[in-house]
């Protein structure tokens with residue numbers, strides 16, 4: 053299905069969603085499924101590679117080290133990914149398992165163990181010699197602990213965004229591409245939305261504008277730092293050791309570098325658009341950028357950073373770089389999301405932003421939550437810890 057319905061005679065809607073990316077596409081899907089008259093407005097194509105959802109794969113996991121309160125949301129996210137697959141007959145979730153490497157008391161490893169224990173999430177623990185046997189390409193230091201979450205894996209962002217948007221249209225949503233929202237304002241008991249093509253009226257507005265959120269909501273701009281992130285696909289010397297079904301997703305906390313490094317198995321060319329290779333990246337905020345003016349040239353520093361982790365933990369694997377890509381993070385001060393009714397506009401506007409480089413796995417539940425908040429005023433999911441007023 054071609055997602056391009058820009059010609060419209062309708063200008064009045066129950067709910068308008070700004071941004072049909074990761075969270076907005078899922079939101080349009082849930083609203084349309086519930087019978088609301090919904091318009092999703094996207095400034096680029098669906099999907100596209102200018103925001104936060106490009107690059108073929110996103111890790112999904114339940115033993116959440118960032119905060120245990122995310123775990124119930126993840127249970128629902130897994131269910132909703134499965135429902136999308138069932139409804140469309142397309143696969144978006146791949147269960148590869150996920151290996152965590154790091155010192156036992158590291159923030160990531162201890163957080164994984166805490167969430168797994170609290171919520172009874174299956175988690176295998178390996179001593180170093182067994183871990184070396186189980187994950188032969190990795191050189192694991194003797195002081196590291198290795199954990200393995202069998203139900204973790206990856207989801208496919210571009211495909212999922214497209215499926216959600218297509219299903220939304222099938223259920224009656226209008227979705228406009230290549231249309232940019234310039235401003236919105238409250239008027240009477242509704243919201244007026246002005247784009248570069250039209251003016252619309254909506255009873256409710258949902259802003260899911262990713263890296264552009266601060267441009268549409270000035271009060272949130274200073275709470276979100278947009279950074280550009282480097283991702284590379286490399287050609288390994290022994291290709292077969294790293295292919296899907298032979299190699300898991302992985303997350304590694306190094307002793308010297310902040311954040312964590314992560315990677316995926318090599319996917320077959322039939323499964324992906326774009327580069328085929330061993331994908332890896334550093335999860336840590338990169339250089340601050342204006343989303344409308346990103347220098348997408350990648351420097352040698354970023355590649356050197358990935359060479360550091362390859363040389364240290366996957367020695368001898370690297371042969372050459374196949375491709376690299378720049379993608380955007382929207383980081384909040386505490387790296388937790390913002391999902392709330394917009395302060396000052398509680399009755400009319402809902403916002404979801406600041407996904408801080410770890411939001412995609414939740415897209416399938418966040419759309420449902422945003423639809424709840426906009427149409428019912430509340431949600432049964434526990435999201436108090438993601439409120440928009442916590443930085444005031």
Ligand SMILES: Cc1cc2nc3c(=O)[nH]c(=O)nc-3n(C[C@H](O)[C@H](O)[C@H](O)COP(=O)(O)OP(=O)(O)OC[C@H]3O[C@@H](n4cnc5c(N)ncnc54)[C@H](O)[C@@H]3O)c2cc1C
Nearest residue numbers: 071073074075095103104111233262264379407411412413
């Ligand atoms: C390199 C990288 C790796 C990542 N890895 C993981 C991972 O392994 N696991 C994980 O769970 N998450 C991961 N993430 C994070 C995840 O991808 C993001 O949290 C998620 O995509 C954010 O979704 P979003 O809807 O906020 O942004 P987007 O998907 O970018 O959607 C926002 C949309 O709003 C549109 N928009 C903005 N302003 C306007 C306007 N004025 N008018 C019309 N449209 C507008 C944009 O064009 C865009 O399409 C990663 C992110 C990056 C960059």
